Amino acid sequence: MITEFGHMALILALCVALVQSTVPLLGASRGYAGWMAVGRNTALVQFVLVAIAMLALMHAYVTSDFSVINVIENSHTDKPLLYKITGVWGNHEGSMLLWIFMLSVCGAALALFSGNLPPDLRARVLSVQGMIAVGFLVFILLTSNPFLRTWPPAANGHGLNPVLQDPGLAFHPPFLYLGYVGFSVSFSFAVAALIEGRVDAAWARWVRPWALASWCFLTVGIAMGSWWAYYTLGWGGWWFWDPVENASFMPWLVGTALIHSSIVVEKRDTLKSWTILLAIVTFSLSLVGTFLVRSGVLSSVHAFAVDPWRGSFILLLLIVAIGGSLTLYAMRAPALKGGGLFAPVSREGALLLNNILLTACAATVFLGTLYPLFLDAVGGAKVSVGPPFFDRTFVPMMIPVLIAMAVGPMLAWKRGDLLGALQRLWVAFAVAAGFTLVMLYVTYGGPVLAVLGLGLAVWTAMGVAVELAERVRLFRIPAAESFRRAIHLPRSALGMTFAHLGMAISVAGISATAWETEHLAIVPIGGGFTLSGYDFHLDKVENLQGPNYIANDATVVVRRGGQLVEVMHPERRYFALQDQTTSVTAIRSNPFADLYVALGEPAADGGWTIRAYWKPLISWIWGGAIIMAFGGVVSLSDRRWRVGAAARRRQPMAQTAAAE
Amino acid sequence: MRRTLYLLPVVLFLALAGYFAVALRPDHDPRELPSALIDKEAPQFALAGLNGPMVARDALKGGPVMINFFASWCVPCRIEHPLLMRLAEQNHVPLYGIDYKDEPQDAQRLLARFGDPYKAIGMDRDGRVGLDFGVYGVPETYVLDKTGHIRKRFVGPLTAQQVDNELLPLLKELGRP
Numbered sequence: 001m002i003t004e005f006g007h008m009a010l011i012l013a014l015c016v017a018l019v020q021s022t023v024p025l026l027g028a029s030r031g032y033a034g035w036m037a038v039g040r041n042t043a044l045v046q047f048v049l050v051a052i053a054m055l056a057l058m059h060a061y062v063t064s065d066f067s068v069i070n071v072i073e074n075s076h077t078d079k080p081l082l083y084k085i086t087g088v089w090g091n092h093e094g095s096m097l098l099w100i101f102m103l104s105v106c107g108a109a110l111a112l113f114s115g116n117l118p119p120d121l122r123a124r125v126l127s128v129q130g131m132i133a134v135g136f137l138v139f140i141l142l143t144s145n146p147f148l149r150t151w152p153p154a155a156n157g158h159g160l161n162p163v164l165q166d167p168g169l170a171f172h173p174p175f176l177y178l179g180y181v182g183f184s185v186s187f188s189f190a191v192a193a194l195i196e197g198r199v200d201a202a203w204a205r206w207v208r209p210w211a212l213a214s215w216c217f218l219t220v221g222i223a224m225g226s227w228w229a230y231y232t233l234g235w236g237g238w239w240f241w242d243p244v245e246n247a248s249f250m251p252w253l254v255g256t257a258l259i260h261s262s263i264v265v266e267k268r269d270t271l272k273s274w275t276i277l278l279a280i281v282t283f284s285l286s287l288v289g290t291f292l293v294r295s296g297v298l299s300s301v302h303a304f305a306v307d308p309w310r311g312s313f314i315l316l317l318l319i320v321a322i323g324g325s326l327t328l329y330a331m332r333a334p335a336l337k338g339g340g341l342f343a344p345v346s347r348e349g350a351l352l353l354n355n356i357l358l359t360a361c362a363a364t365v366f367l368g369t370l371y372p373l374f375l376d377a378v379g380g381a382k383v384s385v386g387p388p389f390f391d392r393t394f395v396p397m398m399i400p401v402l403i404a405m406a407v408g409p410m411l412a413w414k415r416g417d418l419l420g421a422l423q424r425l426w427v428a429f430a431v432a433a434g435f436t437l438v439m440l441y442v443t444y445g446g447p448v449l450a451v452l453g454l455g456l457a458v459w460t461a462m463g464v465a466v467e468l469a470e471r472v473r474l475f476r477i478p479a480a481e482s483f484r485r486a487i488h489l490p491r492s493a494l495g496m497t498f499a500h501l502g503m504a505i506s507v508a509g510i511s512a513t514a515w516e517t518e519h520l521a522i523v524p525i526g527g528g529f530t531l532s533g534y535d536f537h538l539d540k541v542e543n544l545q546g547p548n549y550i551a552n553d554a555t556v557v558v559r560r561g562g563q564l565v566e567v568m569h570p571e572r573r574y575f576a577l578q579d580q581t582t583s584v585t586a587i588r589s590n591p592f593a594d595l596y597v598a599l600g601e602p603a604a605d606g607g608w609t610i611r612a613y614w615k616p617l618i619s620w621i622w623g624g625a626i627i628m629a630f631g632g633v634v635s636l637s638d639r640r641w642r643v644g645a646a647a648r649r650r651q652p653m654a655q656t657a658a659a660e
Numbered sequence: 661m662r663r664t665l666y667l668l669p670v671v672l673f674l675a676l677a678g679y680f681a682v683a684l685r686p687d688h689d690p691r692e693l694p695s696a697l698i699d700k701e702a703p704q705f706a707l708a709g710l711n712g713p714m715v716a717r718d719a720l721k722g723g724p725v726m727i728n729f730f731a732s733w734c735v736p737c738r739i740e741h742p743l744l745m746r747l748a749e750q751n752h753v754p755l756y757g758i759d760y761k762d763e764p765q766d767a768q769r770l771l772a773r774f775g776d777p778y779k780a781i782g783m784d785r786d787g788r789v790g791l792d793f794g795v796y797g798v799p800e801t802y803v804l805d806k807t808g809h810i811r812k813r814f815v816g817p818l819t820a821q822q823v824d825n826e827l828l829p830l831l832k833e834l835g836r837p
Contacts, residue, residue: 311684319677326670333666373683520706581786601785603708
């Protein structure tokens with residue numbers, strides 16, 4: 001009964017979305033205020049309806065209703081409650097419903113927080129948002145309905161893939177989808193602006209918080225996914241350049257470009273059609289990512305069940321959404337008034353450089369991901385490019401990004417002084433160069449590129465520090481006064497400081513992976529081995545009974561110079577239902593290095609395969625990402641989003657621009 | 661001229677959509693890819709042996725070797741089996757087996773019935789080593805040179821033709837141990 005409610009709610013949501021996508025748009029073009037106002041209410045109603053559908057499916061999972069096909073295929077009565085709930089989005093149909101739910105959340109948030117938007121722009125934005133909802137609701141109802149029943153009901157379900165029964169993965173999709181789908185709002189703003197034929201600083205001021213919030217969610221989502229891969233897959237990797245990972249990384253790169261270029265639109269009223277294009281491309285890449293994951297055109301370790309009919313349907317959606325918006329762009333963008341040329345050496349010039357580099361990086365990832373597809377289509381040899389390609393193309397492209405990252409914020413708007421900026425950065429350069437030389441000497445014969453990576457991280461971090469020190473006039477005025485200034489800095493400036501610092505920290509973590517050490521051996525009970533100065537001793541392996549698995553739990557005692565460091569418990573879990581084994585790695589983390597132990601196969605003679613790693617600075621990779629996202633949140637709390645944003649001004653706020 | 665520039669994004673996208681449409685054709689198999697590990701060092705592994713010593717990568721260095729991923733539950737492996745037996749008898753190169761996602765007693769039974777062509781067999785019960793090698797399915801056969809680098813990968817059961825035309829010339833080139 002409740003399942004049918006959910007199904008009906010989804011169908012009603014489609015009807016409402018049809019209204020939302022047409023009536024406000026017509027109202028805006030004809031000037032009917034009543035029709036325009038429909039957008040707000042339909043968006044809210046749609047959120048309620050999709051939420052009902054989501055709750056209905058969760059109810060079916062929690063109560064283990066085995067007359068629902070989706071529940072049979074993905075759940076089991078023995079599954080812990082948490083995974084019954086998160087199992088809702090651990091499959092294709094459920095994750096599509098989550099996607100649509102996130103879309104309706106964004107639509108409702110847009111409806112609620114757009115009260116001070118001009119009514120015609122608001123109506124158009126909500127209409128475009130409605131169109132996206134129509135596309136995906138039709139898709140889920142026709143090809144991926146999670147509410148289908150079967151009769152007679154099954155006795156029990158097939159269970160959820162054990163690899164997915166993990167708290168990290170439980171919360172990875174909601175963040176990732178909120179990021180993907182959040183960019184639909186900037187997409188809608190871009191399309192609405194193209195329909196209106198008008199883009200100004202106020203428009204950018206409207207788009208930026210949405211893009212920034214989506215970017216924060218996407219950053220956290222990607223970091224969570226990578227961390228999950230690190231600690232569950234049991235071979236210590238954290239990024240595999242897998243098509244599915246790339247599908248989330250490409251919108252992140254272009255979205256990063258978008259949040260930077262929208263600053264230029266806001267402050268200098270230029271770079272408009274480029275920003276519009278970025279807004280369209282960011283969401284388009286999210287859609288292409290969805291297509292790649294679900295259509296099976298590329299093989300991947302994460303791929304969902306493959307269904308060509310679904311693939312064709314999403315392709316159709318892509319052509320309508322991306323093809324349509326880009327056609328609109330080709331028609332309307334040339335008419336947008338640009339703000340004229342600007343000097344290459346200036347803040348806006350630096351932001352443009354950042355944009356060019358980031359989009360080039362995204363294009364590289366795009367080519368690497370889709371290269372097998374292109375080559376295959378023209379009948380060439382089948383190749384997979386794999387990590388070697390990305391290491392050789394993507395990584396070098398990040399070097400200029402990092403070099404420019406320290407210089408850009410030092411340049412003034414309109415006309416910067418590059419020499420002056422470099423002079424003010426001499427401390428950063430001296431520290432980075434000194435650090436690099438010392439490291440090269442210490443690690444002589446080791447990985448040179450990794451040392452350079454660390455050097456770049458130091459350069460970026462020092463650049464951030466110098467910029468902050470200048471803002472708060474450190475050492476020129478009393479320390480207390482500097483501190484007071486730091487607290488009262490514009491939040492957007494503080495946000496940038498955090499985000500750039502986070503980037504430096506992640507880069508340091510990534511570079512340091514070059515020094516990791518690995519040991520793989522069959523260890524008898526009571527035996528041990530030494531890795532990077534740590535003595536590992538396998539005390540015992542016990543059998544434990546979990547809720548829906550049996551575990552081999554090893555006790556590994558780690559000592560350093562005879563001193564106890566940690567007692568670690570790596571596990572191997574055997575899920576009888578799926579006849580599948582997963583590994584639960586034991587990780588001892590501190591800010592400087594991780595010790596990572598995974599338990600492998602038992603050997604015939606009573607020993608166990610044990611894989612151990614020492615990974616310096618590895619947790620910095622995710623820590624940096626979290627700090628980046630935190631920077632985004634700080635920037636979101638800037639007062640200009642709250643105060644004074646109401647008026648849609650034709651002129652940029654010259655005073656604000658000068659002050660920052 | 662300026663206007664045509666604005667057409668570029670949509671044109672590029674339509675070209676991409678064309679590729680997607682081609683890729684969706686039903687006979688397309690995205691898994692048909694050669695190994696990305698060719699000419700790379702074989703992934704590090706150490707597996708418990710099936711009634712014998714452990715099989716580890718570093719112990720295999722010193723001469724060309726073949727590694728055959730198989731399983732008792734795999735039908736194409738049975739097809740390949742007599743050919744492996746013949747290769748073993750001719751003693752071209754040491755052949756090591758990796759028993760992929762399999763139970764030891766099942767593998768024992770298979771070998772007792774059809775003969776054991778392998779010098780030693782590593783038990784890859786959870787398929788981790790297979791994953792590291794990028795094995796799509798069993799059987800798969802890899803040829804490693806004396807430095808432990810992967811030189812050739814055969815996906816699916818070996819055929820007599822492949823042995824004569826590709827495998828034996830390669831082994832000759834690599835030099836016998």
